[in-house]
Amino acid sequence: MVHYKNLIPQDIKKASYPYLENIISIIVINITHVLMKITSNVYTRNLLIILAILICFVGNLLYHFTFKNFINQPELPAKYAAYKTLAESPTSTHYEIKPLFAYVSDNRTFSVPRYYPEEQIVRIYSHTDAPQQDKIVTCYKFDPAGNLVDSSTSQKEPIDAASTYQTLPDLTTNDTIFKTPNKTIYQDYFYKASLLLPPDTWLGTGYIHLIMKTDTLKFKEDDLFQLSYYKNEHIDFGLLKNRFSNFYIVKAKSN
Amino acid sequence: MTPTTLSFKKAAFIAFLTTIIYVITVLSQKDLGGYGGLFLLSLSPLAFLLVIIICYLETYLERKQLIAPHIVFRFLTLFLSLSFIAWLSLSEIYIGDFQQYTFGSYMWHFGQFALDFILPIGIATILISSMLSSNRSNTVKNQ
Numbered sequence: 001m002v003h004y005k006n007l008i009p010q011d012i013k014k015a016s017y018p019y020l021e022n023i024i025s026i027i028v029i030n031i032t033h034v035l036m037k038i039t040s041n042v043y044t045r046n047l048l049i050i051l052a053i054l055i056c057f058v059g060n061l062l063y064h065f066t067f068k069n070f071i072n073q074p075e076l077p078a079k080y081a082a083y084k085t086l087a088e089s090p091t092s093t094h095y096e097i098k099p100l101f102a103y104v105s106d107n108r109t110f111s112v113p114r115y116y117p118e119e120q121i122v123r124i125y126s127h128t129d130a131p132q133q134d135k136i137v138t139c140y141k142f143d144p145a146g147n148l149v150d151s152s153t154s155q156k157e158p159i160d161a162a163s164t165y166q167t168l169p170d171l172t173t174n175d176t177i178f179k180t181p182n183k184t185i186y187q188d189y190f191y192k193a194s195l196l197l198p199p200d201t202w203l204g205t206g207y208i209h210l211i212m213k214t215d216t217l218k219f220k221e222d223d224l225f226q227l228s229y230y231k232n233e234h235i236d237f238g239l240l241k242n243r244f245s246n247f248y249i250v251k252a253k254s255n
Numbered sequence: 256m257t258p259t260t261l262s263f264k265k266a267a268f269i270a271f272l273t274t275i276i277y278v279i280t281v282l283s284q285k286d287l288g289g290y291g292g293l294f295l296l297s298l299s300p301l302a303f304l305l306v307i308i309i310c311y312l313e314t315y316l317e318r319k320q321l322i323a324p325h326i327v328f329r330f331l332t333l334f335l336s337l338s339f340i341a342w343l344s345l346s347e348i349y350i351g352d353f354q355q356y357t358f359g360s361y362m363w364h365f366g367q368f369a370l371d372f373i374l375p376i377g378i379a380t381i382l383i384s385s386m387l388s389s390n391r392s393n394t395v396k397n398q
Contacts, residue, residue: 046323
């Protein structure tokens with residue numbers, strides 16, 4: 001049995017400033033003081049301390065799970081529920097979005113589409129992720145109507161002189177352009193899924209409107225900051241590139 | 256049974272063994288290759304010092320009759336409090352706010368934390384508490 005009252009004068013030295021040792025002993029004596037009232041058995045006392053830590057631990061886990069694990073946002077409005085993803089080929093009255101390539105193997109990377117004014121052609125290069133000597137570069141050529149004209153393979157990506165082509169203007173290099181309504185492509189609604197960077201950068205689904213002449217194409221897409229839209233005034237189609245670097249073509253319905 | 260006093264030699268030996276566990280833990284983390292691992296290895300003198308402080312704190316709390324002089328109690332108190340402190344300071348890396356986890360994925364993330372931190376803390380605290388409980392040196396002195 002420890003007489004805590006007797007401990008106090010020895011342990012708390014009346015120093016002009018608090019030593020760390022004194023602070024610890026004040027805390028310890030206070031805890032002992034409280035626990036002494038409950039039980040005088042050292043084992044029961046220790047068990048209470050262990051239980052207290054355990055309750056704090058489990059409580060902290062449950063607190064995080066129940067109170068910090070949801071997003072306070074209104075339910076998704078009903079009109080957005082019908083929006084299709086790019087892979088589901090959304091359509092409007094006169095336009096449609098379709099995958100540019102029927103099948104793309106995983107180990108291919110695509111270049112940014114380039115427009116060649118002299119030939120009036122859009123080229124996209126793709127190459128396999130193989131060592132330099134095994135690399136196969138495929139060049140796809142599209143006419144202004146959006147039809148595949150020609151594709152050729154070679155071992156090397158040709159180096160174009162800067163004057164012969166222009167990169168199609170990438171309308172959405174970052175997500176800030178989506179947020180300001182813009183005449184061609186903009187985000188109509190955003191539904192949060194999870195916090196990416198505190199305080200206010202979110203991952204989630206963007207509900208996007210893309211305007212082609214008189215039509216508005218509507219689709220949804222996750223992780224918008226990786227979505228790009230390419231278009232210029234010489235071609236009748238648009239190109240979308242998503243986060244898996246799959247290309248989608250936006251053009252007039254074929255029927 | 257009650258080590259109300261702790262010789263510095265013993266504390267230093269415990270700290271030495273625990274520092275070895277610390278170094279092994281850092282080296283076994285494959286994704287800590289390069290400068291991250293080197294930085295943590297350079298902190299091993301700090302771990303040594305910390306374990307000595309923990310040993311003295313533990314015996315101090317035993318003297319003040321807050322920790323029972325038994326290996327299980329020593330282990331549980333130390334293990335749970337150190338794990339809790341680790342969780343409070345490091346949970347942000349494993350579990351973010353506003354993520355809408357399911358219970359399963361939440362427990363998976365906690366499991367990752369447990370594998371990375373609670374396991375080494377457990378091994379180290381088993382070592383510390385069992386070494387503190389062994390009073391072979393005392394008996395030798397008494398003989």
